[in-house]
Structures are given as C-alpha cells and as structure tokens.
Amino acid sequence: MFASVGRYVLNVLNEVGGSADMLRSCVFWLWRSKFEWRQTVEQSVNIGVNSFGVTALTSLFTGMVLALQAGNTIGSIFGDPIFVGTLVTFSLVRELGPVLTSVVVSGRAGAAVTAQIGTMAVTEQIDALYTLGTNPIRYLVIPRMVAFVCTLPVLTLFSNLFGVIGGYLVSVYALNVPGEVYLTDITSFVDIEDFMHGFIKTFFFALMIGTVCCYKGISTRGGAEGVGKSTTGAVVTTIVLILVLDYFLTAILTAFGI
Amino acid sequence: MxxxxxxxxxxxxxxxxxxxxxxxxxxxxxxxxxxxxxxxxxxxxxxxxxxxxxxxxxxxxxxxxxxxxxxxxxxxxxxxFGYLFQEGALFDSMSVGQNVTFGLKYLTDVPEKDYPKIIKEKLALVGLREDVAKLNPSELSGGMKKRVSLARVLAVExxxxxxxxxxxxxxxxxxxxxxxxxxxxxxxxxxxxxxxxxxxxxxxxxxxxxxxxxxxxxxxxxxxxxxxxTDNPYVKQFVTGSSHGPIQMKLMKE
CATH class of the missing domain: 3.40.50.300 (P-loop containing nucleotide triphosphate hydrolases)
Structure with a gap:
C-alpha cells in the first residue's frame, strides 16, 4: 500500500516537473523563434470560436436557473423576488462565469488538444517535427497556449453576458420583475472589481488548461489506449485543478481587495 | 564521417x-x-x-x-540528417504537398514560390506523380506513405x-x-x-x-x-532466418 502511494506521489511529481519544464521551454522558444501566427489563429478558432455555442448555452441556462432559484427563495422569505439581478450577476462574474466556461472549454477543446497531440506522439509525428528542424513546443504547444490564454477570457465575457441575459429573461417573464429593476440591481451593486475578480482568474485557468492538456498530449505513450488515457487524464486533471485553483485565486484576489 | x-x-x-x-x-x-x-x-x-x-x-x-x-x-x-520513419510519420492534418515542403520552411531559406517546383521534383524522384500532392496522407497506401515521407526527407537535401x-x-x-x-x-x-x-x-x-x-x-x-x-552462429542463423540456433536457445533460456 505504501509502495503504491509512493508510486502515485512520484508520478504526480514527475508530471508537475514535466509540465514546469514544458512551460520553461515555451518561454525559451517564445522569445527565440518566429511566432507561428497561422497556427495560433487556427487554434484560436478551434479552441475559442468553436466553443462559443456550447459556453453561451451553458451560461444562458446557468443564469436562468440562478434567477429562478434566487427569485423563488428570496420571494418566499421577503415576499418579493428582490435583488435577483444582483445575485445572478454577482455569482456569474465572480465565480460561475469563469469556472463553468473553463470547465466546458477544458472538456471540449482541452480534450481535443490532448487527443491530437497525443496521436501525433504515438505515430512519431512529434519526432518527425524534431527531425525537420521544428521544435514541437514552438510549433504545437505555444500556439495552443496562446490560443487558450487569448480566447478563454473573451469566452468568459460572453458567458457572463449570456448568463445575465438568461437571468433577465426568467426575472422578467417568469418572476414578473420589471426589466429596469433587474438592470438597476446590477448597476447599483455589482462594480468593476467584481468583474475583474472573475476576469483575472480566467488567465490562470487558461494557462493551466493549456499546460496540462499539451503536456498530457506530448507525454502520451502506448498507442490508441495511451491516447485515450491521456485525454481522460487531461480532462479530469484540469477540472479538478480549476476548482482547486479557483479557491486559492479567490483567497489571493480577495486579500488584494479585488 | x-x-x-x-x-x-x-x-x-x-x-x-x-x-x-x-x-x-x-x-x-x-x-x-x-x-x-x-x-x-x-x-x-x-x-x-x-x-x-x-x-x-x-x-x-x-x-x-x-x-x-x-x-x-x-x-x-x-x-x-534526414529520417525516414517506419510508418512514414506524415502529418495527417496536412496534404502530401504541405508534408513534402514542411522542412523547407524551418530548415532552409527557399522562398515559398519555389515550393510547387520542389514538390513536383521530389515526388518524381520517389516515383510519384505531381497530382498526389493534393491528397491527404490517409488516402495513401503504405508504400506511397513511405515514398512521400522519403520525398519530405529529400526536400531538405x-x-x-x-x-x-x-x-x-x-x-x-x-x-x-x-x-x-x-x-x-x-x-x-x-x-x-x-x-x-x-x-x-x-x-x-x-x-x-x-x-x-x-x-x-x-x-x-x-x-x-x-x-x-560468416561462421558466426548468431549471424548465420539471422541471415538464414532459421528458428534453430543460438538466438532461439537464448530466448528459451530467458
């Protein structure tokens, strides 16, 4: 039992070390080589644009369910569904927007990144890149990392917007809260710091998703089964790390008054 | 060397x-x-x-x-160095033509306008027609994959x-x-x-x-x-492809 715990810890440390080394290589190649614009734009479309629909839908319904729960709960306590706009927007921009968008992007685009790079690793395409004078970090990893870091915050902005719209629809049409009241609740009580709190988190989430998914892909061994394991491992790891990171980022940002 | x-x-x-x-x-x-x-x-x-x-x-x-x-x-x-991989290791997200010229972009100063000429030349060198350049690696047979892979190696000379x-x-x-x-x-x-x-x-x-x-x-x-x-029994067995000999005996011991 001690042996298996030890092996597990060693394996985790090995992966953390490998990911850190990959990040170091990213920084090295980012400044020393021509930037892969075409690859980066392609990956931004794959990761960002193609995730827009699913993140928008998720946020719309999250906003709707938040409004419904908040309206019914507050209504049963105070008689009227007050501050629904505040509650929905506050929850979305600080927590649910960044976290849910990151989870959805990790499941959709992160898995695809690991599977693609993993398949390239097991079919020797990564080795072929080396032999053709191309560092895979420069050609494969950096464009994907940049794509994650550039698109996830933008997706989160839209997610927040769709969530607020979802909350608005439920408030106005199901809870009979006047639209102006819903919007005034938002503008009066939610300020720029709340928005920044969530927005800053997305950059860290994006960097983490990019690092884990690319590293899992590059370190894939063992054919089709290995690709499957890496992909599952990448999604599980990123989802867990999003939640863990969220707690620590919340604590740090709050300590800085954001 | x-x-x-x-x-x-x-x-x-x-x-x-x-x-x-x-x-x-x-x-x-x-x-x-x-x-x-x-x-x-x-x-x-x-x-x-x-x-x-x-x-x-x-x-x-x-x-x-x-x-x-x-x-x-x-x-x-x-x-x-050029490396011909066992399974070809062609980039499956690119066409044959893009595979052939991939190394040129990173290893040479050859201008992009010369790429079509190089694709034609290198594919001909490995016995393939120019129109193969438009295909995807998944559309090629095993032998063609190896030849395209070889053309990719040859492109960077x-x-x-x-x-x-x-x-x-x-x-x-x-x-x-x-x-x-x-x-x-x-x-x-x-x-x-x-x-x-x-x-x-x-x-x-x-x-x-x-x-x-x-x-x-x-x-x-x-x-x-x-x-x-050669009289070396190991080499002799390998050359003749016989299942009987010291290599087999060694495997059985393991």
Whole structure:
C-alpha cells in the first residue's frame, strides 16, 4: 500500500516537473523563434470560436436557473423576488462565469488538444517535427497556449453576458420583475472589481488548461489506449485543478481587495 | 564521417545499447541488422539526437554531438540528417504537398514560390506523380506513405539519410521498389545512408556495409559478402532466418 502511494506521489511529481519544464521551454522558444501566427489563429478558432455555442448555452441556462432559484427563495422569505439581478450577476462574474466556461472549454477543446497531440506522439509525428528542424513546443504547444490564454477570457465575457441575459429573461417573464429593476440591481451593486475578480482568474485557468492538456498530449505513450488515457487524464486533471485553483485565486484576489 | 564509440543507452534498468562501436563511411549505405527489440531504432534515434545517450560518443566529422545541449545547435545538426520513419510519420492534418515542403520552411531559406517546383521534383524522384500532392496522407497506401515521407526527407537535401525499417509492412514488390529507390538516391545524390532493417533480401541488395546488432553490441561488421561467408552462429542463423540456433536457445533460456 505504501509502495503504491509512493508510486502515485512520484508520478504526480514527475508530471508537475514535466509540465514546469514544458512551460520553461515555451518561454525559451517564445522569445527565440518566429511566432507561428497561422497556427495560433487556427487554434484560436478551434479552441475559442468553436466553443462559443456550447459556453453561451451553458451560461444562458446557468443564469436562468440562478434567477429562478434566487427569485423563488428570496420571494418566499421577503415576499418579493428582490435583488435577483444582483445575485445572478454577482455569482456569474465572480465565480460561475469563469469556472463553468473553463470547465466546458477544458472538456471540449482541452480534450481535443490532448487527443491530437497525443496521436501525433504515438505515430512519431512529434519526432518527425524534431527531425525537420521544428521544435514541437514552438510549433504545437505555444500556439495552443496562446490560443487558450487569448480566447478563454473573451469566452468568459460572453458567458457572463449570456448568463445575465438568461437571468433577465426568467426575472422578467417568469418572476414578473420589471426589466429596469433587474438592470438597476446590477448597476447599483455589482462594480468593476467584481468583474475583474472573475476576469483575472480566467488567465490562470487558461494557462493551466493549456499546460496540462499539451503536456498530457506530448507525454502520451502506448498507442490508441495511451491516447485515450491521456485525454481522460487531461480532462479530469484540469477540472479538478480549476476548482482547486479557483479557491486559492479567490483567497489571493480577495486579500488584494479585488 | 560518423564514428560511434562505446555508445550506451539504458532505459531504467534495461541496457538496450551496451557498447556499440561503429564507423559509418561517407557516401556509402550501411545497414544495421538485428532482431526485433535489439535496439536498432534506439541507435539511430541517438544518432539524430531524438534520444539522449547514457554513455559514449557519436562523432560527426570529428565533433561529438552527444555534448550538444543547446536546442538551437541541435536543430542545426538535424539539418544535416534526414529520417525516414517506419510508418512514414506524415502529418495527417496536412496534404502530401504541405508534408513534402514542411522542412523547407524551418530548415532552409527557399522562398515559398519555389515550393510547387520542389514538390513536383521530389515526388518524381520517389516515383510519384505531381497530382498526389493534393491528397491527404490517409488516402495513401503504405508504400506511397513511405515514398512521400522519403520525398519530405529529400526536400531538405540532407547529407545523411536514416531509414527506419523502410521495407517493413510492404509487399515483396513494393519492398524491392523501395530498395531500388535507396540505391538510386545514393547514386544520384551521393548521400550517406544508414538503414535499419531485418529484411535480409533488401540488406544484401542495398548495403555497402552491414553491422549486426545483438544484445546491445555490434557482433559483426563487414561487407555483404562477409555476412554471406560468416561462421558466426548468431549471424548465420539471422541471415538464414532459421528458428534453430543460438538466438532461439537464448530466448528459451530467458
């Protein structure tokens, strides 16, 4: 039992070390080589644009369910569904927007990144890149990392917007809260710091998703089964790390008054 | 041109290459023979810097390449080598034409306007028509994949080509076509070739020199004629492809 715990810890440390080394290589190649614009734009479309629909839908319904729960709960306590706009927007921009968008992007685009790079690793395409004078970090990893870091915050902005719209629809049409009241609740009580709190988190989430998914892909061994394991491992790891990171980022940002 | 001295490579507890000593002469074809899992691919991956060696030296024109730690210098070294992968390792997200010219972008200063001409020229060199350039790798047969992969190697005009089991998985006729291609390329371009194989027919046809790798050491090095005449029971058994002999006995002991 001690042996298996030890092996597990060693394996985790090995992966953390490998990911850190990959990040170091990213920084090295980012400044020393021509930037892969075409690859980066392609990956931004794959990761960002193609995730827009699913993140928008998720946020719309999250906003709707938040409004419904908040309206019914507050209504049963105070008689009227007050501050629904505040509650929905506050929850979305600080927590649910960044976290849910990151989870959805990790499941959709992160898995695809690991599977693609993993398949390239097991079919020797990564080795072929080396032999053709191309560092895979420069050609494969950096464009994907940049794509994650550039698109996830933008997706989160839209997610927040769709969530607020979802909350608005439920408030106005199901809870009979006047639209102006819903919007005034938002503008009066939610300020720029709340928005920044969530927005800053997305950059860290994006960097983490990019690092884990690319590293899992590059370190894939063992054919089709290995690709499957890496992909599952990448999604599980990123989802867990999003939640863990969220707690620590919340604590740090709050300590800085954001 | 290439001197391998006391090369060692271990994976954990496993000593794949124990003490490999080998000279690869310039402009000649050297075949490295050995059974499955004997470390042939490991050896050429060490040569091109895809694997870090555990000990020994690899001298290319007198310079020990195992001492190169800079990624930029390693990339410059790889400019001189071409590697034909066993399964081709074509980039499946690109067309055949894009695969062929991939290395040009990173290894050479050839302007993009010259790419169509180079695609046509290199595909012709490996016996393929120009219209293949538009296809995706998934639309190619095994033999065509290897030839496209070879065209990709040739596009960057390397001094040394490493062939990793070029005839494995191909029918006898296609194997012979690939063997002829290797001979043609040596004659036309004067490249130094290192061929990893266990296809004896192909080895005898293409090799100027043959090295037999067994249990992490070079057991015999010589001309094809030396291999035909050898009394070494290990080499003899491998050359004749017999299931009876010391190699089989060794396997049974394990």
């Amino acid at each position: 290439i001197e391998i001295k006391h090369l060692q490579k271990t994976f954990g507890e496993k000593h794949v290459l124990k003490d490999v000593n080998l000279n690869i002469p310039k402009g000649k074809t050297t075949c490295i023979l050995g059974g499955s899992g004997s470390g042939k691919s490991t050896l050429i991956k060490c040569l091109i810097g895809l694997l870090e060696v555990s000990g020994g030296q690899i001298l290319v024109d007198g310079r020990d390449i195992t001492k190169i730690t800079s990624e930029v210098k390693l990339a410059a070294l790889r400019r001189r 390397p001094e040394v080509i490493l062939y990793d089991e070029p005839t494995t998985g191909l029918d006898p006729i296609m194997s012979d076509i690939i063997s002829d291609l290797i001979i043609d390329l040596k004659a036309k371009l004067g490249v130094t070739s290192i061929v990893i194989t266990h296809d004896m027919h192909s080895a005898f046809k293409i090799a100027d020199y043959i090295a037999f790798l067994y249990e992490g050491n070079i057991l015999l090095y010589g001309t094809p004629e030396d291999f035909r005449k």
